[in-house]
Amino acid sequence: MQAETRPPEGKLKVILGYAAGVGKTYRMLEEGQQLAAAGRDVVIGYFEPHGRQDTIAKTEGLEFIPRRVIAYREREFEEMDTEAILARRPAICLVDEFPHSNIPGSPRAKRWEDVLVLLAAGIDVITTMNVQHLESLNDQIRDITGIQVRETVPDWVLKRADEIVLVDLTPGALLNRLDRGVVYAPDKAQRAKENFFKEPSLAALREMALRQAAHEVDLRQGQDLEKPSAAAPFPGTERILIHVTGAPGAVGLIRRGKRVADYLRADCFAVAVVPGPGLESLPDARREALERHLDFARKLHIETRVLDARDEAEALVGFAHTNAITQIFVAKPQRSRLPLIATRYQLVMRVIRMAQDIQVTVVAERRGREA
């Protein structure tokens, strides 16, 4: 009932690519130019020129909102000036590099948080990002490229976008651009080719961008499309429980569980079991790790619970039954020197035995970065 006091939220459009140089910024500016030509009030909130002449030319005639200068460790950094944009109140704001992390001392930690502020003020935003910055793909991206992407955007933020547009380019064409010095200066281009810009990695990233775009298009279609069939009498909604611990693998488990939940449009809970009462019952190191992981889950918009119980498996399965959970996500047990039969008494095997009518997904180890 706040409709009277709040302006309608702005619309968010994300231009999605798979690498630097595919043409996201160009596309964003092109759209800005078209909207400006149609008489809309368009400003550039943040633009990263990378010295690309074609792209810089596309900014001609568009108003720039000057960046804000922030001093950090005796150096000066420039960030988007969200407050200045709010004061200027344009209809549409162009914001390059959605996943960017602001320098400490900025009003908000992430540029996507700045964008949410603009949207809340009723300003439409067109922004750019690469698929590898999506949180739920973080582990897969590391497997493909060997690079742990640190600037990530939670999936729910992308879901918030009203429209996603894919900018496609073949890796061959991208590598040509790199060779011609269109993407980076020569020394940086050479380094890029040795690291990220390898043809198979680029092809794999491109495939992921295409698939993500297909998924985003799918998500934005009517919800009533799933028709009951003979094989699936009625598609009951799934409810997923992710078992959260302080173990290093928990982050990968949370990402994976949330991704599956999102694709299945399932409700999702993250549940930790402690001997109790409360997290305080744990030794410091374990408590800190667990808190970090629960916090990570909350950042992904997963509802978290902490249960007090002596028997972890029993508590998990009990929670699952009372909350109509259909699928429990647990981490794969560590390989031990004990005979295989001994693993039977580990948590996972006990959960499987106790779950009865609930499915259990044992998520493979993913050497993911910590939360």
Add this chain to the structure above:
Amino acid sequence: MPETGRRRPSPDQLLKQVEAEESHQRRGRLKVFLGYASGVGKSFRMLDEGRRRRMRGQDVVVAAVQAIEPPEVQELLRNFEIIPPRTDLGGPCIDVEAVKRRRPALCLIDGLAYRNPPGSRNDERWQDVEDLLNAGISVITTINLQYIREKQPQIEAIRGRRASDSVPEGFIRRADEIEIVDAPPEYCLDRAATGDPVVLEQQLSELREIALVLVAEVVDAQLDSYLKQHGIEQTYGTQERILVCITPRSNAELMISRGKRQADRFHGDLFVAYVEQDGLEPRDRETLEWNLSAARRAGAHIEILHGEDPVRAILAFAEKHGISQIFVGHSQRGGFWRKLRPNPVERLIMESSGIDIRIFPHNEPGSVT
């Protein structure tokens, strides 16, 4: 986890590679701009690329334009040499002989799906393109999803009508490069508008999804052949591949339907495997047949596996096919002796690597729960 390694290619492989590269050099390269509707900007993208290549010194001509081109496309067209079409057959068609005589490095052809008038060199334009490629001339062309032959039944089900011209999907998939020209449906609305805009937007959105997935599949296949050509043994987890393992006793219908749903939602692949067992009772054989037919209806790839050790057979298959998730049934039943040995589910979990295992309980009558 992906296994990375470099195999030294055998002499045979090397020879094949050299031959493939040579024939590649003789043959022109084909690039396709795919869109899901008219109005997304395919022609513009093609001509813009042609323009940039000309600026870099390539010899570029245009051999076919659409009957109606939007103003921005007409503007771009002015910069190109156009090989006039033949018009002596009652309708325009590409003058393949004239293009071959002119021998450009690159020929732009707007609108790949086109039936040539009777008496032409080829029935369809994609065959003209094939001739040009064989003559060593590279081609960039455009196509709208609705003209891809194998996609037409699916598109007809969405749009309620079928385009008359078509191009075989295989021709598109064999292209050296394919790029999708993506834009939100509103960009094409005004050009295709008839009927309810909400319905139309929904239909266009479905076509858009099909086009994106098609290109993703082409990219996946190209990546696969690149890795093979270079002797790199690595699987990338770019695609969800679900393997449902069924037995006569498992709750196969539920597992298959859940597998299908997950594969559909992820635009992934569904495999259903059964490990051959000796001495099946007739009743079990019947159940199995029933389950396999459910798998066929779900469009799964079906595989009968053989092997002394079912767990090994499943894992070998899964590794070979880049499976990301295995669905397996789990019986609560088990006598005293079975409790002393690790059961197959426990072994699958512990012996697999980089694969998620989803366990479906099945409580049979008389089972211990």
